[in-house]
Structures are given as C-alpha cells and as structure tokens.
Amino acid sequence: MKAGAVEIGEAKNSTPTYGVNKGISILDFVLRLLAFAGALGSAIAMGTTNETLPFFSQLIRFRAEYDDLPSFTFFVAANAVVSGYLILSLSLSIFHIVRSRAQKSRILLVFFDTAMLALLTGSASAAAAIVYLAHKGNAKANWFAICQQFNSFCQRISGSLIGSFVGMALLILIIMLCGVALSRR
Amino acid sequence: MKAGAVEIGEAKNSTPTYGVNKGISILDFVLRLLAFAGALGSAIAMGTTNETLPFFSQLIRFRAEYDDLPSFTFFVAANAVVSGYLILSLSLSIFHIVRSRAQKSRILLVFFDTAMLALLTGSASAAAAIVYLAHKGNAKANWFAICQQFNSFCQRISGSLIGSFVGMALLILIIMLCGVALSRR
Numbered sequence: 001m002k003a004g005a006v007e008i009g010e011a012k013n014s015t016p017t018y019g020v021n022k023g024i025s026i027l028d029f030v031l032r033l034l035a036f037a038g039a040l041g042s043a044i045a046m047g048t049t050n051e052t053l054p055f056f057s058q059l060i061r062f063r064a065e066y067d068d069l070p071s072f073t074f075f076v077a078a079n080a081v082v083s084g085y086l087i088l089s090l091s092l093s094i095f096h097i098v099r100s101r102a103q104k105s106r107i108l109l110v111f112f113d114t115a116m117l118a119l120l121t122g123s124a125s126a127a128a129a130i131v132y133l134a135h136k137g138n139a140k141a142n143w144f145a146i147c148q149q150f151n152s153f154c155q156r157i158s159g160s161l162i163g164s165f166v167g168m169a170l171l172i173l174i175i176m177l178c179g180v181a182l183s184r185r
Numbered sequence: 186m187k188a189g190a191v192e193i194g195e196a197k198n199s200t201p202t203y204g205v206n207k208g209i210s211i212l213d214f215v216l217r218l219l220a221f222a223g224a225l226g227s228a229i230a231m232g233t234t235n236e237t238l239p240f241f242s243q244l245i246r247f248r249a250e251y252d253d254l255p256s257f258t259f260f261v262a263a264n265a266v267v268s269g270y271l272i273l274s275l276s277l278s279i280f281h282i283v284r285s286r287a288q289k290s291r292i293l294l295v296f297f298d299t300a301m302l303a304l305l306t307g308s309a310s311a312a313a314a315i316v317y318l319a320h321k322g323n324a325k326a327n328w329f330a331i332c333q334q335f336n337s338f339c340q341r342i343s344g345s346l347i348g349s350f351v352g353m354a355l356l357i358l359i360i361m362l363c364g365v366a367l368s369r370r
Contacts, residue, residue: 068325
C-alpha cells in the first residue's frame, strides 16, 4: 500500500491503529525481557548445579553434575542460545516501537521466535522427562530413582525448569502479539 | 480498512495480492495435511508397539509396551491431540482459500498453531530423551540400556519419532506462512 492510499482511505482510523501497534510493540519488548530473564535464569541454575555426597569409597567419589546427563547439557545450551537470541531481538523490538508499521522485520521475528520456541520447548521437555525419571525411576525398565541420594541436586534441577517453561509461555504470547500487529497496519 | 479505501488506493495491486494469498492458503492446506499424516502416523506407530521376549521365568513375562514409560504415553496423547486439531483446522484453511482476506481467523490459527507446536515439540523431545536413554543408558545414574533386550521395540519407538519431528518442522513453516499472509491484504 502506498502512502497516498493511506491518506485517502485511512485518514480517520490511522492514528488509533498506530497507537495500538505501538502498545503491542512495547508489550512485546517487556515480554521479551521477561522471557530472556527466564531462559537465562534456567541456564544458570542448571549449569551451576552439582552435589558431592559426604561419604565416598576409596575409588569413587559420589558426585552429581548437570553434564552427567546429555539432556541437561542440551537444556543449558538451548537456554543460553534462546536467551542470546532474545537479547538480540530486543533491538528489532525497539525498532518496532519507533516504526510501528514495519512488516517484513515482524515476519522475520515471527519465524525466528517460532524456531526458538521449538528449541526451548524441546530442551525443557527433554530435561523434564529426565527429571521425572530421576524422581520416580521406572520399575519396568529397571531404572532407579537417584533423587534419594542426590536430594539437593534434584531440587535444583527441578527448580531450574520453571524459568524455561515460563519463557515458553511468554514466547507463545509474543508470537500471537506479532500476528495481531501484522494484521493491523 | 473499508471496501472504499481498497478500491481507491489498491485498485492496481489488489489482484496479485489476492493471488499470492490464495497460493499461500493452498500451500497452508497441503502442509497441514502432511503434518496431520506425520502426527497421526507417529501416534499409531508408538501406540501399537509392544514386544514380548521369547523366554520367561515362572513369575515374570518380559514384555515391553509403550505405556511402561510415562513419556511415551504423553507422546501418543499429544500426537493424537495435534493430529485432531490439524484435521479440524483444515476447515479454516479451506475458508482461507475461499476468502483470502480473512484476518481474525488467521490470528486465531496462529495462536492455536503455536500452542500445538509447543505441545508436539514437548512430547517428541521428552520421548526422544527417553529413547536415547533406552539406547545408551547412563553409567553415572546407573540406568542400563534396555535396547539390548528389547531390540525390535527400540527400533519401533525410535522410528515413530520421525513423523512427530517432521510435523514439527511443518508447523513452523505453517506459522511463518500465516505471518506472511497476515502482512498482505
């Protein structure tokens, strides 16, 4: 659409549309900041978790660290990537506050947001599946619950999932807001 | 925007926009069908998997089924839900082919598509984490690989993940296409 068309056809309702789009962009910025905090918090909480049991035999020290399990390593990496992306995307978000009619950059954001949502959800779910196994074990597969020994380790890794799942919910909201902003111009 | 404004401002470029939007809607329809096939195939492949070992003791028969592990139950349920949603969303997709200017229904679809993407990714990743554990085991946590005994069971559950991950990639594409369609009218 050209500027002329806007002036002829949309002179009446262009100002409220601008206002709504600016509001959406500001909300988008805030949500991105919150999601960033969640993802980074999760990565740090999981990455710094370790527990050494107070007893040890001559050969083995009982020590649990996050990178004993590949799913947790993936969790830390994915959360770091997503929080890095979110902090970079803030610049585009600010651009959208200033120029609320931008279209192409919004489509780009929708695409990357969706990919990052998939990455974050995937890593959080894989970690959650392992955390569940660590808590409950599985009698059929003969996998024993390790949380009886590594109690504080288990509490830390369970807690560190929260930030990731909050970030996930926020990313879904962000994508929907982007859709709303794209439909108005 | 009102019809009058369209006629005044967009008389020249409205036909190609309609055409592109109709093309996007048809592509969306096809991708939804493919994603539906992937998700349903995964649910069926995982849900019908079981293996009984040819030897048994007096008390125990060695039998593996998908619902021995909660992650696989979740996987079947989530894939069934997503494929049900995708088949229902086809009606809206047809509506978009006929009326390629629809906006609100597209936003609705973006929202639900994103939620379904999160559900599908979550279930597929949780199942993949357990499948990996079944193949490799984990020495630190004392979890043994069960795939040495249940060989064909492991092959089936590994294969059934494929449809789910394909559906995931298609859903990301569908959401992006929805964003492109929303930005043009």
